[in-house]
Amino acid sequence: MxxxxxxxxxxxxxxxxxxxxxxxxxxxxxxxxxxxxxxxxxxxxxxxxxxxxxxxxxxxxxxxxxxxxxxxxxxxxxxxxxxxxxxxxxxxxxxxxxxxxxxxxxxxxxxxxxxxxxxxxxxxxxxxxxxxxxxxxxxxxxxxxxxxxxxxxxxxxxxxxxxxxxxxxxxxxxxxMGAADKFKIVLEGKGGHAALPQDTPDTILAAASLVQQLNSIIGRDIPPSANAVLSVTEIAGGHAHNVLPASVRIGGTVRSFDPVVQDRIEERMRQMIKGIETSFEVRSSLEYDRYYPxxxxxxxxxxxxxxxxxxxxxxxxxxxxxxxxxxxxxxxxxxxxxxxxxxxxxxxxxxxxxxxxxxxxxxxxxxxxxxxxxxxxxxxxx
Ligand SMILES: [Zn+2]
Ligand SMILES: [Zn+2]
The missing domain is CATH 3.40.630.10 (Zn peptidases)
Incomplete structure (x- = not known):
């Protein structure tokens, strides 16, 4: 039939x-x-x-x-x-x-x-x-x-x-299938002369430190058995050799398979950004978009x-x-x-x-x- x-x-x-x-x-x-x-x-x-x-x-x-x-x-x-x-x-x-x-x-x-x-x-x-x-x-x-x-x-x-x-x-x-998240971080100082670092928060150095820290989340903050990826894919800031830029923008994506792991990654990202604010005297903002669970x-x-x-x-x-x-x-x-x-x-x-x-x-x-x-x-x- x-x-x-x-x-x-x-x-x-x-x-x-x-x-x-x-x-x-x-x-x-x-x-x-x-x-x-x-x-x-x-x-x-x-x-x-x-x-x-x-x-x-x-x-x-x-x-x-x-x-x-x-x-x-x-x-x-x-x-x-x-x-x-x-x-x-x-x-x-x-x-x-x-x-x-x-x-x-x-x-x-x-x-x-x-x-x-x-x-x-x-x-x-x-x-x-x-x-x-x-x-x-x-x-x-x-x-x-x-x-x-x-x-x-x-x-x-x-x-x-x-x-x-x-x-x-x-x-x-x-x-x-994985969860797809994207994030956008902005670190803000005030901008100033590169020869007078004591007067101007260094957003470039803050960004460099933050990128290093973000890349430790998958290795240190979630169990080895949990699959996840965090990739920083964009970094932009500065335009002249003698100017400390007023802001630096960092973007990237996170992929994960378990909502608990996904929560932990976002939580650690927020904590690290707060820590960067304190240690580098910058202000910060984070847009974290979980676009597909x-x-x-x-x-x-x-x-x-x-x-x-x-x-x-x-x-x-x-x-x-x-x-x-x-x-x-x-x-x-x-x-x-x-x-x-x-x-x-x-x-x-x-x-x-x-x-x-x-x-x-x-x-x-x-x-x-x-x-x-x-x-x-x-x-x-x-
Ligand atoms: Zn398709
Ligand atoms: Zn399809």
């Missing part, structure tokens, strides 16, 4: 059309419109304009009380495409370099299969979110009442993963997902999290669930995500659809 065969070719054509017409975060107007049309055509209740261009389509079946959310992201990246595919981007400097076109097509395919033959009892919400690439579209949907309006006891999302062989599905309990899978949801994945493909416990980040993390802060990697690698050295030669592998679309369908039927069992 193949309940997907007749859907695949139209879905691949749909994916390639979305690929040819990419749209950046919060500007997914055409994409969202095309998705909504397809969802209405199969009889789903479609809600548009959630958190910007987000869509939720609801499928109810039977009288079951259980609820589930399945999420796909819709946005493209500001990168010039170099794949030479017949369906290459028609928009200069913009392309689906992260495979969100494939995510959209797989979730739409699951909606088509389940609308035809639900095989579950309960309420299933198909969530199409805007602006995953750095703009926090998931957070915008949540702030717009996503989970108040559409009850989801659990949420799942898939991301294609070029580093895994096609047809392999992997996930893990706990952290699967770590993506933390619920252990039961991840375990269930691996069991379900084994029924449709080869399932694998991912040995460690990826240091990149993902805004599905915001949904996982609100509801238990899991983020899954769908292997899509071709050959020995497939282009990674965000590479100009990357393209979603249509050969894995069927596996992705079957995984969504199986997750829904498992959680929303009769």
């Amino acid at each position: 193949n309940d997907i065969a007749d859907l695949l070719q139209p879905l691949i054509a749909f994916r390639r059309d979305i690929h040819a017409h990419p749209e950046l975060g919060f500007a997914e107007h055409r994409t969202a419109q095309r998705i909504a049309e397809q969802l209405r055509a199969i009889g789903l209740e479609v809600h548009e304009g959630i958190g910007g261009t987000g869509i939720v389509a609801v499928l109810r079946s039977g009288d079951g009380k259980r609820t589930l959310g399945l999420r796909a992201d819709m946005d493209a990246l500001p990168i010039e495409e170099h794949t030479n595919a017949a369906w290459s981007s028609t928009v200069p400097g913009c392309f689906h370099g992260c495979g969100h076109d494939g995510h959209v097509a797989m979730l739409l395919g699951a909606a088509q299969v389940l609308a035809r033959d639900p095989g579950f009892s309960g309420t299933l919400n198909f969530i199409f979110q805007p602006a995953e690439e750095g703009l926090g579209g998931a957070r915008h949907m949540i702030e717009d009442g996503l989970f108040e309006r559409f009850d989801c006891e659990r949420v799942y999302a898939l991301h294609n993963w070029p580093g895994l062989p096609a047809g392999t599905i992997a996930t893990r309990p706990g952290a699967i 770590a993506t933390i899978n619920d252990a039961d949801a991840a375990g269930d997902a691996l069991d379900v994945a084994a029924t449709v493909a080869s399932a694998q416990l991912a040995p460690e999290p990826a240091p990149t980040s993902e805004d599905f993390s915001f949904m996982l802060q609100e509801r238990p669930g899991a983020y899954l990697w769908l292997g899509q690698g071709r050959g020995d050295n497939p282009p990674p995500l965000h590479n100009p030669h990357y393209d979603f592998n249509d050969d894995v679309m069927e596996t992705g659809i079957r995984l969504h369908v199986a997750l829904a039927r498992h959680w929303l069992q009769d």
